[in-house]
Amino acid sequence: MFEGVISLFMHNATEDNEIICRVLKGDQQAFAGLVKGYRHFVFTIALRYTDNREDAEELAQDVFVKAYRSLADFRHQSKFSTWLYTIAANTCRSFLRKRKTVIHSLSDETTFNFVNSNGQGMSGDGQMAEPIAAMMNHSIGLLNADDATIITLFYKGDQSLEEIGQVMGITPNTAKVKLFRARQRLKEKLEKHFSGELKEIRQ
Amino acid sequence: MSEDKNIATDLWNYIDGNLSDKELLRVKNLLQEDEAWNSHYKRLLQLDILMKDELSMEEPSMRFTKNIMEQIKDLPVAPATKNYINAKIIFSIAFFFMLLIAGLLIYSFAQVNWSAPSSSSSSFIELFKPDPRKYFTPQAMHVFLMIDVVLGLMFLDRFLNRKKALKQQHT
Numbered sequence: 001m002f003e004g005v006i007s008l009f010m011h012n013a014t015e016d017n018e019i020i021c022r023v024l025k026g027d028q029q030a031f032a033g034l035v036k037g038y039r040h041f042v043f044t045i046a047l048r049y050t051d052n053r054e055d056a057e058e059l060a061q062d063v064f065v066k067a068y069r070s071l072a073d074f075r076h077q078s079k080f081s082t083w084l085y086t087i088a089a090n091t092c093r094s095f096l097r098k099r100k101t102v103i104h105s106l107s108d109e110t111t112f113n114f115v116n117s118n119g120q121g122m123s124g125d126g127q128m129a130e131p132i133a134a135m136m137n138h139s140i141g142l143l144n145a146d147d148a149t150i151i152t153l154f155y156k157g158d159q160s161l162e163e164i165g166q167v168m169g170i171t172p173n174t175a176k177v178k179l180f181r182a183r184q185r186l187k188e189k190l191e192k193h194f195s196g197e198l199k200e201i202r203q
Numbered sequence: 204m205s206e207d208k209n210i211a212t213d214l215w216n217y218i219d220g221n222l223s224d225k226e227l228l229r230v231k232n233l234l235q236e237d238e239a240w241n242s243h244y245k246r247l248l249q250l251d252i253l254m255k256d257e258l259s260m261e262e263p264s265m266r267f268t269k270n271i272m273e274q275i276k277d278l279p280v281a282p283a284t285k286n287y288i289n290a291k292i293i294f295s296i297a298f299f300f301m302l303l304i305a306g307l308l309i310y311s312f313a314q315v316n317w318s319a320p321s322s323s324s325s326s327f328i329e330l331f332k333p334d335p336r337k338y339f340t341p342q343a344m345h346v347f348l349m350i351d352v353v354l355g356l357m358f359l360d361r362f363l364n365r366k367k368a369l370k371q372q373h374t
Contacts, residue, residue: 024280031275035268040260047261057263064271065278072283136257155254180215187250202249 016080023071031071035064038081041157042088048148049092051141059095063088082163085153089167096145132201135194142189147182154179210240214247 016037022030042063046056066087074083140148146168153159153167165175190198216222217230233240 035271039263043263044261061271065274068275069281071280133257133259
């Protein structure tokens with residue numbers, strides 16, 4: 001089950017390279033394979049930068065169109081995912097600059113409401129998985145976009161610190177420091193808003 | 204606070220497997236002997252597991268892939284930049300300008316009268332007051348105009364070629 005979910009989000013490099021070769025030879029429809037393989041991740045990254053699902057979807061689509069247009073520039077020196085996430089991070093950041101929006105973070109009130117409405121669900125014995133995931137996703141929504149993106153890239157995007165550095169345009173050492181700070185901030189948010197749930201999980 | 208931060212740094216490096224053998228042994232010993240380290244480690248490990256297992260990806264709309272395929276339907280893949288940006292030309296231009304700057308610097312320093320008294324600044328000012336009549340000779344102007352004509356013809360040629368290519372694409 002778990003492996004099935006992983007394979008849904010992750011593409012293997014050989015498969016990606018085959019698709020890229022086909023697209024470059026003129027088989028445009030093959031590109032749909034890359035979109036299907038990475039749409040969840042790219043959309044999630046876009047949602048880290050905007051709280052509006054419509055904007056995120058437009059951004060994610062823009063990322064794939066840009067990737068398609070510059071596919072000939074992908075030199076296979078890195079994983080396709082790293083190359084794609086670099087386009088995603090740059091597109092999302094330039095979207096933020098254009099919109100001049102303040103990076104979204106949930107207010108304490110929103111979190112309080114969430115805890116109240118979901119807290120009871122945590123005590124159920126076999127029903128823990130979904131509320132825990134909701135708690136994690138809400139907590140990551142409390143972080144700033146870059147922190148949330150770094151955590152997502154490291155834990156869900158299968159990216160090393162070197163690759164995260166490439167995606168975010170920073171050195172691997174800076175990526176390591178930023179990942180450390182992002183995890184600390186996430187820990188603080190969880191302990192502040194979900195301390196009861198955390199204790200329950202520990203038991 | 205700072206001590207807590209140091210412990211957290213060591214523990215995250217331990218969890219990520221980024222410690223050297225020596226540091227690894229030190230942290231392992233501390234985890235066995237120090238209760239504060241051990242409880243801190245358990246909290247971070249729990250967070251690490253939660254991030255690995257419980258963070259989920261968001262699902263875009265059903266039409267997502269279809270929308271993208273419709274958007275790229277009439278778009279060709281752009282040619283690779285290495286095909287139209289020649290690194291040799293870029294390096295030649297950079298080399299030319301570096302040579303020019305170096306030449307100017309050498310010439311400027313060669314003009315300075317290093318033995319002149321420091322109070323007199325006239326020679327220094329003269330260095331930056333070139334005589335235009337010396338450079339704008341009729342011969343130099345002819346060369347300049349000739350280069351302009353050649354460049355103009357090159358651009359005209361490119362413009363006409365592009366126009367011709369566009370015409371062929373439409374027909």
